[in-house]
Amino acid sequence: MTEKRKLFPVKPFDMDIVYYYKCPYCQRKVPLIAPIQPSMGQCDACHKQFPVAPADKRTLAFIKTVLDDGKAGIDPDFI
Numbered sequence: 001m002t003e004k005r006k007l008f009p010v011k012p013f014d015m016d017i018v019y020y021y022k023c024p025y026c027q028r029k030v031p032l033i034a035p036i037q038p039s040m041g042q043c044d045a046c047h048k049q050f051p052v053a054p055a056d057k058r059t060l061a062f063i064k065t066v067l068d069d070g071k072a073g074i075d076p077d078f079i
C-alpha cells in the first residue's frame with residue numbers, strides 16, 4: 001500500500017542575489033552570486049578569469065530584510 005500525500009510547493013527559507021558581470025574578454029553576461037569580497041570571476045564561456053568589484057554588504061542585507069529572506073517575494077498565488 002502506497003502512501004499518497006499531496007506535496008505542497010516548498011517555500012524559500014533563504015535567498016541570494018545574482019550579479020551579472022560582463023566578461024572583459026568575450027563580453028558574455030557572467031552570473032555570480034553577489035560577491036562580498038573583491039574576488040576573481042570566471043567566465044563560463046571563455047573560462048578566463050577577471051577581477052570583480054564586490055557587492056555592498058549593507059545593500060544586500062537591506063534587500064534580504066525587505067524580502068524576509070525570500071519569503072515575502074514569492075508569487076502571491078502560492079502563499
Ligand SMILES: [Zn+2]
Binds near residue numbers: 047
Ligand atoms: Zn568570456
